[in-house]
Amino acid sequence: MALIVKKFGGSSVGSVEKIMAVAKRIIDEKKAEDKVVMVVSAMGDTTDDLIALAKGINKDPYQYSREMDMLLTTGEQVSISLLTMAFKTLGHKAVSLTGPLAGMKTNSVHTKGKLVDIKPKRVHEELDKGNIVVVAGFQGCDELGDPVTLGRGGSDTSAVALAGALKADSCEIFTDVDGVYSADPRIVKDARKMKEITYYEMLEMARLGAGVMQPRSVEMGKYFNIPIHVRSTFTTKTGTMIREEYTMEEKDFVIRGVAHDEKVAKIAVLGVPNNPGIAYSIFSALAEANVDVDMIVQSIRNIEKNVTDMVFTVASSDLSQTKKIVDRVADQLQAIAVLVEEDVAKVSIVGAGMLGNPGIAARMFGALSKAAVNIEVISTSEISISCLIKGAQLKEAVNSIHAEFFPQK
Amino acid sequence: MALIVKKFGGSSVGSVEKIMAVAKRIIDEKKAEDKVVMVVSAMGDTTDDLIALAKGINKDPYQYSREMDMLLTTGEQVSISLLTMAFKTLGHKAVSLTGPLAGMKTNSVHTKGKLVDIKPKRVHEELDKGNIVVVAGFQGCDELGDPVTLGRGGSDTSAVALAGALKADSCEIFTDVDGVYSADPRIVKDARKMKEITYYEMLEMARLGAGVMQPRSVEMGKYFNIPIHVRSTFTTKTGTMIREEYTMEEKDFVIRGVAHDEKVAKIAVLGVPNNPGIAYSIFSALAEANVDVDMIVQSIRNIEKNVTDMVFTVASSDLSQTKKIVDRVADQLQAIAVLVEEDVAKVSIVGAGMLGNPGIAARMFGALSKAAVNIEVISTSEISISCLIKGAQLKEAVNSIHAEFFPQK
Numbered sequence: 001m002a003l004i005v006k007k008f009g010g011s012s013v014g015s016v017e018k019i020m021a022v023a024k025r026i027i028d029e030k031k032a033e034d035k036v037v038m039v040v041s042a043m044g045d046t047t048d049d050l051i052a053l054a055k056g057i058n059k060d061p062y063q064y065s066r067e068m069d070m071l072l073t074t075g076e077q078v079s080i081s082l083l084t085m086a087f088k089t090l091g092h093k094a095v096s097l098t099g100p101l102a103g104m105k106t107n108s109v110h111t112k113g114k115l116v117d118i119k120p121k122r123v124h125e126e127l128d129k130g131n132i133v134v135v136a137g138f139q140g141c142d143e144l145g146d147p148v149t150l151g152r153g154g155s156d157t158s159a160v161a162l163a164g165a166l167k168a169d170s171c172e173i174f175t176d177v178d179g180v181y182s183a184d185p186r187i188v189k190d191a192r193k194m195k196e197i198t199y200y201e202m203l204e205m206a207r208l209g210a211g212v213m214q215p216r217s218v219e220m221g222k223y224f225n226i227p228i229h230v231r232s233t234f235t236t237k238t239g240t241m242i243r244e245e246y247t248m249e250e251k252d253f254v255i256r257g258v259a260h261d262e263k264v265a266k267i268a269v270l271g272v273p274n275n276p277g278i279a280y281s282i283f284s285a286l287a288e289a290n291v292d293v294d295m296i297v298q299s300i301r302n303i304e305k306n307v308t309d310m311v312f313t314v315a316s317s318d319l320s321q322t323k324k325i326v327d328r329v330a331d332q333l334q335a336i337a338v339l340v341e342e343d344v345a346k347v348s349i350v351g352a353g354m355l356g357n358p359g360i361a362a363r364m365f366g367a368l369s370k371a372a373v374n375i376e377v378i379s380t381s382e383i384s385i386s387c388l389i390k391g392a393q394l395k396e397a398v399n400s401i402h403a404e405f406f407p408q409k
Numbered sequence: 410m411a412l413i414v415k416k417f418g419g420s421s422v423g424s425v426e427k428i429m430a431v432a433k434r435i436i437d438e439k440k441a442e443d444k445v446v447m448v449v450s451a452m453g454d455t456t457d458d459l460i461a462l463a464k465g466i467n468k469d470p471y472q473y474s475r476e477m478d479m480l481l482t483t484g485e486q487v488s489i490s491l492l493t494m495a496f497k498t499l500g501h502k503a504v505s506l507t508g509p510l511a512g513m514k515t516n517s518v519h520t521k522g523k524l525v526d527i528k529p530k531r532v533h534e535e536l537d538k539g540n541i542v543v544v545a546g547f548q549g550c551d552e553l554g555d556p557v558t559l560g561r562g563g564s565d566t567s568a569v570a571l572a573g574a575l576k577a578d579s580c581e582i583f584t585d586v587d588g589v590y591s592a593d594p595r596i597v598k599d600a601r602k603m604k605e606i607t608y609y610e611m612l613e614m615a616r617l618g619a620g621v622m623q624p625r626s627v628e629m630g631k632y633f634n635i636p637i638h639v640r641s642t643f644t645t646k647t648g649t650m651i652r653e654e655y656t657m658e659e660k661d662f663v664i665r666g667v668a669h670d671e672k673v674a675k676i677a678v679l680g681v682p683n684n685p686g687i688a689y690s691i692f693s694a695l696a697e698a699n700v701d702v703d704m705i706v707q708s709i710r711n712i713e714k715n716v717t718d719m720v721f722t723v724a725s726s727d728l729s730q731t732k733k734i735v736d737r738v739a740d741q742l743q744a745i746a747v748l749v750e751e752d753v754a755k756v757s758i759v760g761a762g763m764l765g766n767p768g769i770a771a772r773m774f775g776a777l778s779k780a781a782v783n784i785e786v787i788s789t790s791e792i793s794i795s796c797l798i799k800g801a802q803l804k805e806a807v808n809s810i811h812a813e814f815f816p817q818k
Contacts (some may be wrong), residue, residue: 016465050487056425057491058498067497070505071490074483078459081480082466088476089467096479101554122553144531145510 002031002169003127007039007137007159012174012233013079014044022233023086026132029236035127037166039137039159040083042075050075065110066146069139072111073099073147076136076155084134094132097122099147102133103165104140104158106148112290113148114216115140115157118165135162156217164224171221171228173213178232179240180205180212183258183402187395190408194240194256195248201256201350202242204384208348209261218242254360255351258402260394262345263316264294266376267326271301271336274308278333282310285325291318295346295379295388307336311377313388316342344376345394348386349401361385363404371400411440411578412536416448416546416568421583421642422488423453431642432495435541438645444536446575448546448568449492451484459484474519475555478548481520482508482556485545485564493543503541506531508556511542512574513549513567515557521699522557523625524549524566527574544571565626573633580630580637582622587641588649589614589621592667592811596804599817603649603665604657610665610759611637611651613793617757618670627651663769664760667811669803671754672725673703675785676735680710680745683717687742691719694734700727704755704788704797716745720786722797725751753785754803757795758810770794772813780809 006026013019030036050071054061062068080096087094103119126133137155142148150157156173163171180202181191197205199222206215212230221228221242231239272278279298286293296312314322323340330338347368354360364385368375373396377388389397415435422428439445459480463470471477489505496503512528535542546564551557559566565582572580589611590600606614608631615624621639630637630651640648681687688707695702705721723731732749739747756777763769773794777784782805786797798806 016462019466053425053487053491054494057428057494061494064494064497067490067493067505070493070507071487074486077483077486078462078480081476082462084476084479085463085466085470085473088473096476098479 001033001035003035003037003166005037005039005159005163005166005168005171006174007155007172008041008174008233009155009176010041010044010047011176013040013083016082019043019079019082019086023083023090027087027090027092036132037123037127037162037168038083038132038134039155039162040076040079040134041137041155042072043079043082046075046078047072062111069110069113069147069149072149073136073139076138080134080136087132087134092132093130094134095126096134096136097126098136099139099158100141100145102135102162104162106140106142106150108142108144108146108148109290111149112151113140113142113154115150115161118161120162120165123162123166154214156214157220160217160220160224160226160228163226164220168226171226173228173230174233175212175230176233177212178235178237179230180210180242181257182253182406183398184210184260187260187398188258188402190406191402192406196241196243196246197256198246198352199242199244201352201383204350204381205257205259208259208350208384208386209346210257210259213242253351253405254353254357255349255405256353257350258398258405259348259350260345260398262391262394264313264344264346264388265316265319265322266311266313266341266344266388267322268339268341269310269326269330269335270339271307272310272330272333274300274306278308279310281333282326282329285329286314286322289321289325291322291325295377295386297377297379313344313346313377343391344388345391346386346388347394347397347401348384349405350384352383354383354385364401367400367404368397371396373397373400410442410444412444412446412575414446414448414568414572414575414577414580415583416564416581417450417583417642418564418585419450419453419456420585422449422492425491428452428488428491428495432492432499436496436499436501439541445541446532446536446571446577447492447541447543448564448571449485449488449543450546450564451481452488452491455484455487456481471520478519478522478556478558481558482545482548485547489543489545496541496543501541502539503543504535505543505545506535507545508548508567509550509554511544511571513571515549515551515559517551517553517555517557518699520558521560522549522551522563524559524570527570529571529574532571532575563623565623566629569626569629569633569635569637572635573629577635580635582637582639583642584621584639585642586621587644587646588639589619589651590666591662591815592807593619593669596669596807597667597811599815600811601815605650605652605655606665607655607761608651608653610761610792613759613790614666614668617668617759617793617795618755619666619668622651662760662815663762663766664758664814665762666759667807667814668757668759669754669807671800671803673722673753673755673797674725674728674731675720675722675750675753675797676731677748677750678719678735678739678744679748680716681719681739681742683709683715687717688719690742691735691738694738695723695731698730698734700731700734704786704795706786706788722753722755722786752800753797754800755795755797756803756806756810757793758814759793761792763792763794773810776809776813777806780805782806782809
């Protein structure tokens with residue numbers, strides 16, 4: 001007997017026909033003794049339709065974040081009820097549970113909630129009754145019982161965290177690609193599908209922009225040590241297994257992949273006094289507003305005047321909020337200017353293998369140089385190196401780096 | 410300071426524009442010190458759209474009643490979030506609460522739930538913070554926390570019951586008519602708007618088909634002694650006040666109104682043995698299935714053979730279920746036949762005044778006779794008389810009776 005959590009995204013349940021197809025596939029694949037929990041997103045365009053309604057009331061509805069959560073959580077509630085009816089129509093016992101009913105407890109940061117606890121008692125009870133349990137992804141409730149959404153990609157996080165809390169045997173993430181690739185196949189023609197990747201590397205890939213998995217969901221997998229199988233909605237082929245360690249030797253490549261992120265903006269605060277606490281005053285204000293700051297570089301502008309430049313990047317979606325906050329703080333700090341650049345992108349290489357391999361960074365910079373790409377900011381972690389470049393050069397940059405580390409056979 | 414519960418139906422919040430209009434009106438009418446609770450239904454066609462989706466999965470989705478409730482409760486959740494955003498956009502504090510969050514506890518009879526308890530602690534808390542509290546009508550949750558809908562017209566019941574539990578000063582039901590009329594104005598041209606009507610009479614009117622209020626909501630009003638003001642969404646005119654007793658002398662009319670109901674079906678079980686327990690065996694089976702039986706007549710078919718005919722009426726929506734159950738029981742009872750007639754309608758007169766006025770029934774039958782309408786079944790209560798007639802003659806019947814009791818001045 002296996003307990004398996006299977007997550008299907010919005011495009012997989014985008015119509016009544018697709019919902020019936022998913023239900024049929026799950027029943028076909030299911031062994032009689034298996035226990036199956038489905039985690040699903042809202043149907044296709046539902047979320048966009050709901051946001052459009054809200055924008056009819058107010059151009060900036062996200063300022064009412066609690067009400068947006070009240071609105072948006074209906075999307076999954078529709079899809080779980082329909083998928084459950086589909087299972088029942090096909091003759092299998094099933095029951096739907098909203099995030100709150102499945103015991104998904106969150107903090108109260110509306111539209112960007114985080115799971116703080118999972119009490120899946122009801123899920124176990126319904127599984128024990130022989131039900132396929134269909135859980136709404138992307139959502140939970142806070143201490144007041146108010147609905148809270150987990151923010152973008154939150155359904156993956158729901159699925160993996162629920163799998164962890166249920167002590168499931170595995171978590172399958174069904175998506176429109178058939179696994180994790182060495183680079184985005186839409187950009188790099190000969191990108192390769194990985195059979196396995198470690199949580200650590202996948203986390204870094206996701207953090208650096210590989211869209212296939214949301215970083216927080218990989219963290220959850222690592223925390224609970226739940227193997228995550230990323231696979232295709234449209235085929236039954238094996239995809240990529242994300243787990244703690246490799247089960248086979250895959251020493252061919254020193255890096256695991258090339259990630260990129262176009263949804264990045266660069267902010268430069270020029271000419272701030274180089275005193276202790278300056279960085280704190282900028283970044284604590286951003287942290288309070290829940291803005292994630294990514295690359296940070298501080299450089300000396302003028303030693304005699306003891307002023308410095310502070311350059312950092314944020315997600316494009318946080319830019320307008322960031323600009324407001326930074327303008328205010330820069331004013332207090334008597335900075336010379338705040339510059340914003342939106343046409344930037346980040347390209348990164350990821351791989352635990354680079355730890356014992358000096359010269360990897362040099363090879364990456366060489367590949368960028370060969371493609372005539374100028375590097376604006378560099379940042380590194382233990383298992384990754386990232387370069388901020390002009391957005392217009394992203395495709396050349398990714399291809400050149402990929403060719404360097406994954407030469408065609 | 411007054412605490413007022415205001416209920417708006419689906420057509421009143423049928424679009425983003427209408428939602429903004431409702432919010433504006435409420436703020437305009439609200440005195441600064443008033444506490445306002447809004448109870449709203451799903452937007453216009455939302456419920457029908459959701460049912461259509463479910464029918465795409467299964468032609469008879471109501472067999473999965475728990476899942477239908479999971480699906481349909483999203484409708485009000487959308488409208489409460491949008492209306493709350495509208496209040497906030499207009500500068501007033503507001504917060505939305507689903508039925509469960511507002512403390513509406515139901516039994517577990519999905520799609521036909523009944524409120525069993527209301528714990529409006531959260532509503533009080535939010536009112537105390539200065540919020541207009543926007544509550545989802547039509548819904549609550551059972552002991553498991555599963556969403557349950559109250560069935561047709563349930564939003565009125567939600568509003569009145571919540572007003573009662575909150576000890577509100579009044580409950581205003583906004584609707585597309587501007588009050589309670591002496592007959593349906595769509596059928597009787599010179600129907601008169603009532604200034605006042607008692608719970609008891611309104612209950613009887615509603616039970617007998619007057620669509621303006623759902624019977625259960627009037628019961629709730631009577632139980633909690635909450636004055637219910639039925640008024641128009643489109644004007645600010647005073648409508649009809651439903652309360653315990655008249656505040657003014659309105660002795661002009663011996664009856665309060667003529668009600669009718671087209672959604673009725675007649676079932677006749679012919680030739681059942683006239684033994685004790687026969688009625689019980691038929692009607693207990695229907696009660697178990699939550700079918701409300703209305704008029705019941707038993708007549709002797711054949712004294713020598715000791716067999717009898719049992720004739721009764723049910724709501725048209727319950728007919729197919731009723732037929733199945735009655736066929737089964739009739740078989741066990743060895744009845745001769747079960748006949749169903751769908752083209753019937755019920756016309757009724759209602760009024761506490763008829764208690765001390767003999768001859769009212771005769772005047773009603775006379776009016777029907779004048780219109781050449783044949784009476785199939787008669788039933789009476791303390792304050793009403795109902796006649797089952799051919800559906801095709803309904804309009805003439807209602808007009809003839811109305812003219813008899815409400816002569817034009």
